[in-house]
Amino acid sequence: MTYFFQIIISGVVVGSIYALAALGLVLIYKSSRVANFAHGQIIASGAFIAFFLTVDKGVPIFFSFIISMIVTFFLAMSVERIFLRRLIGEPIISVIMVTIGLASIIDGLIYFTKFGTENYSFPAFLPQEPVSLWGVSISWTQLVGLIITSLLIGGFSWFFKKSTVGISMRAVSDDQFGSMSVGISVPRVFGLAWATAGLSAAAAGCIIGNITGLNFETLHAFGIVVFPVVILGGLDSILGAVIGGIIMGLIQQFAAGYLDGNFGLSGTGDVMPYLVLLIILLFKPHGLFGIHEIERV
């Protein structure tokens, strides 16, 4: 039974980190209907900025994380302002191609630095001994990651439901022309969506970097790894990202725990989430919490 609960805890922890990493994709899609293929690069940038501040500049690690989130907030906002704002109203495929190009540009810029090709790890700042309860263990890094994820997701949910800016963002997501007619600045909302996505990506980068170590290829791959999470939960739903992330995490851990190594199976932890995703999409093509839009023609 301990094994079962251990797998549940691991699944929830992994899933919540997926959810945080996926949050940025949802925020951008929710407001502008754009799938951002440079999200992984922003995740990696956040982690490297925090590492640079901590190790090279001697800033305490907690402040480094905060500063890295602020930097990526403005970085992502600038990206939207410079590259994407002029594409408002253009075909969506053009915008997606720009995000792919953006990924290449950020790749190139990171390869100019030491972080492109070298491996690092954050200095240990949490106790090394895991937290254990009734035989179920969780590392401090995972626990702190879980807490930060919960706080951020809770904060964003409140922001979208209660704050004026959040409501404006939802309005833009619903109907851009309608929003403009009531005085909402659509470009400003797009900029904010990118900025908040940058902030959440940096948080995800710092947490993933603490778990896996800092390797550029590993970090930016998470931008793609979390795509199934947002598709499962619904591209435009924060709750969907959370539930989708946790479902993915649980499936991965249960498959690795109970299927791999039995019945001649191996690697099911990587395959099963996609299999479940396909099955769910058969019945819910817009994901679990995605909005099903009906268009009159």
Added chain:
Amino acid sequence: MKSKKAVLFNVLLVLVLMVAFTASVQAGGKVYKLGMSLAITGPTSDAGNPMSKGVEDWFKFVNDTKLLGDDTIECVIRDDQYENDATKRNFEEYLDEGIVFYLNYSTGSTLALKKDFEDAKVPVVPASYHEGNLIDSTQIFLPVATYSENIVGLAEYIVANHKEGGVPKVAFFIHPSAFGRGPLEDTQKAVAAGLKIEIVETVEHGKDLDSTAMLTRLQSKGVQYVLCHSVQSPVATLLKDSQRLGMTAKSFGEKGKLTFVGAHYTGGNDLIALAGDAAEGFLWACSYNMTSENNEGAKKQLDLAKKYGRDDKAANSHNYATGILMAQIPTEAIKRVKEAKMEVNPANLYKILNEMNGAKEYKSFVAAGPLSYSPKDHIGVDVQNIYQAQGGQFKAIKSVSSEYMKTIRAGK
């Protein structure tokens, strides 16, 4: 009339300059063209980048110190970002430029271009030590012991040092590719040939954030040793999780715990950089001399890196050493072809490499043992050191070469 004279004068001037330039080039010795394609950026560039620096620095050293007299080596190094089609394009362009020797990188591209190498009849040294590179190939020369020799050698070490009773139970943790799977097949052959280990399970890893389920399962099946054949990043995550769960053996083969061992690209300073103290005790097979050994070879490697302004991280990397050895092999072959008063061309370099054995074997300061080739043996350095991570450094604890791999190869 005046303009005609001016044109004639200009044409003559150009001709004189061209003759003068050609003469100066000839007087300055011959230039031997080499090509290299590897991942300086993109996937696995943490290995490819320092490797390219090793290659570059060694050839600079050869030219600066006139190791080949007035002759020089011109090696063009291109980034393929770990993409086979880019590697193929680079190789074909190098052929058009008239290279005499080629340096390649990944397992995927070496296997994919094997036939091209055969057709071009150009000697090739790859940075991939996959056993399959040598099947149906005459032009490929591996610099050091193969991944299979690493893994089977480590399995032999486990058998020799296993203190608990019974047959050691091992699990494989491998990269989901031809690169990862190769040594598993050879270990299975070694087991069939009498190597006394039990392979309990094989795990092909993904991009895992938590290995708890897998590690718990392995332990519940009585696994004592985990043989890793991948790159450092997934191994680092595995080691961190094992440490967190209190599963890592504090001494080799500790009862009820997991002892982790790994092949060439799993270890080195990059593993310590990623895993920190969770890497402590990790056993690693590698045919290169680590700078942490503080021996004469290490000093020469560090001096070379310092001479060309490399930082500490590159200077101490075993991938930098790999680059040096990859460049030393063609350099030595060119030197010997010249000494034999033969023309430096692919055919003669190939011939001289196949004669590099016995008294003619080559000793490199970056390798754990001598490098030798023969028509039947295209694996350069057969010796490998088993290193153990101790206090944030890899220290050599034993020098081995795999006996079972000799048996397996004899049967192929």
